[in-house]
Amino acid sequence: xxxxxxxxxxxxxxxxxxxxxxxxxxxxxxxxxxxxxxxxxxxxxxxxxxxxxxxxxxxxxxxxxxxxxxxxxxxxxxxxxxxxxxxxxxxxxxxxxxxxxxxxxxxxxxxxxxxxxxxxxxxxxxxxxxxxxxxxxxxxxxxxxx
Amino acid sequence: xxxxxxxxxxxxxxxxxxxxxxxxxxxxxxxxxxxxxxxxxxxxxxxxxxxxxxxxxxxxxxxxxxxxxxxxxxxxxxxxxxxxxxxxxxxxxxxxxxxxxxxxxxxxxxxxxxxxxxxxxxxxxxxxxxxxxxxxxxxxxxxxxxxx
Numbered sequence: 001x002x003x004x005x006x007x008x009x010x011x012x013x014x015x016x017x018x019x020x021x022x023x024x025x026x027x028x029x030x031x032x033x034x035x036x037x038x039x040x041x042x043x044x045x046x047x048x049x050x051x052x053x054x055x056x057x058x059x060x061x062x063x064x065x066x067x068x069x070x071x072x073x074x075x076x077x078x079x080x081x082x083x084x085x086x087x088x089x090x091x092x093x094x095x096x097x098x099x100x101x102x103x104x105x106x107x108x109x110x111x112x113x114x115x116x117x118x119x120x121x122x123x124x125x126x127x128x129x130x131x132x133x134x135x136x137x138x139x140x141x142x143x144x145x146x
Numbered sequence: 147x148x149x150x151x152x153x154x155x156x157x158x159x160x161x162x163x164x165x166x167x168x169x170x171x172x173x174x175x176x177x178x179x180x181x182x183x184x185x186x187x188x189x190x191x192x193x194x195x196x197x198x199x200x201x202x203x204x205x206x207x208x209x210x211x212x213x214x215x216x217x218x219x220x221x222x223x224x225x226x227x228x229x230x231x232x233x234x235x236x237x238x239x240x241x242x243x244x245x246x247x248x249x250x251x252x253x254x255x256x257x258x259x260x261x262x263x264x265x266x267x268x269x270x271x272x273x274x275x276x277x278x279x280x281x282x283x284x285x286x287x288x289x290x291x292x293x294x
Contacts, residue, residue: 005160005292012161022168022286023213025252035252046253051207051290052162145161 009052012145016057019141021048023064026074026126026134034125037082047082048122050143056116058142059090059109063135070133071096077123078114086123089114094135106140115146155201158293162206165289169213172222172274172282181272183230196230197270199291205264207290208238208257215251217281219243225271226262234271237262242283254288263294 024035036048059076072094077086090111116122122141126134175181182197208224220242225234238259264270270289274282 004156005294008157008159008293009161011157017163019164019288020166020168021211021254021288022166023211025213029252036254046211046250046255048209048254048288049256 009145014144016142016144019143021139021141023136024124024139025136026072027136029126029134034077034086034123036123037079037121049119050116050122051118053115053117053146054143055146056089056114056122056141056143057111059092059111060106060140060142061092061094061109062104062106062138062140063094064104064138065136070135071128072134073127074109074137075125075127076109076111076114077125078116079121079123081119082121084121086125091127116143155293160292160294162290162292165291167287167289170272170285170287172216172285173214173280175274175282180225180234182270183227198267199264199270200266202263202265202294203291204294205237205262205270205289205291206259208240208259209254209288209290210240210242210257211254211286212242212251213284213286215244216242216283217244219276220282221275222257222285223273223275224257224259225273226264227269227271229267230269232269234273235262239275264291 021036026035029035037046056076061074074092074094075088076090078089079086090109092107092109124139170181172181183195205224205226210222222240222242223236224238226237227234238257240255240257272287
């Protein structure tokens with residue numbers, strides 16, 4: 001049988017998938033830090049890439065635990081490299097009121113479609129709020145193959 | 147409509163997907179144990195713990211997030227087993243340091259992975275190369291694989 005490994009991904013163009021990043025402890029992230037890149041400016045060890053070109057279309061966040069944490073804004077960022085300045089393509093405001101974000105529910109980010117090439121780096125950071133009480137979150141991204 | 151269930155998977159060849167394994171407690175694994183296979187060595191045929199992909203895939207990348215740091219530096223190792231009882235082949239490693247400069251507790255760190263093909267019944271493994279189980283930490287794991 002022929003090797004379809006290069007041909008078949010073409011037919012996946014536009015196919016949607018989801019990926020879940022569990023248990024992101026923002027309380028441990030400094031205000032200027034990034035939960036996918038870390039707070040280090042040099043010799044970064046942590047980063048997530050998609051390994052092929054995809055377009056992130058939607059994102060959901062779930063606050064883990066019942067404790068109401070400090071209000072903050074979470075931002076999804078796109079970085080062209082580990083050390084490049086990120087561009088914001090998604091935001092979500094975490095409220096301290098029950099009506100703003102119930103614990104354990106999946107709430108939707110406001111996302112603008114963003115293309116990630118194979119080596120582009122995903123980032124998520126708090127825009128406002130105290131990192132010391134920022135809480136713990138699960139993040140789910142929806143993306144489509146490009 | 148015709149049944150495409152046998153035909154359609156052919157068109158997924160080479161297509162990437164990801165799978166997340168959350169909250170892996172290496173502290174609960176003995177030094178010789180395997181977090182996907184369990185620690186049982188005797189009467190191994192009754193081992194309840196096993197993960198297979200159920201079809202042929204090629205694991206290409208892996209990312210680790212440290213939830214709880216280990217008390218001492220250690221190596222995490224990804225393994226491929228042809229069966230539950232077979233000796234494993236190492237396909238990926240990541241050194242976990244206890245210093246902040248290498249592993250922070252919320253970042254996803256890529257493992258060094260050599261592409262490994264898993265047939266439908268072959269078994270995934272994750273073990274410690276070094277370090278003590280009692281303070282081995284807790285991790286989340288994302289695997290990237292492509293359909294073969």
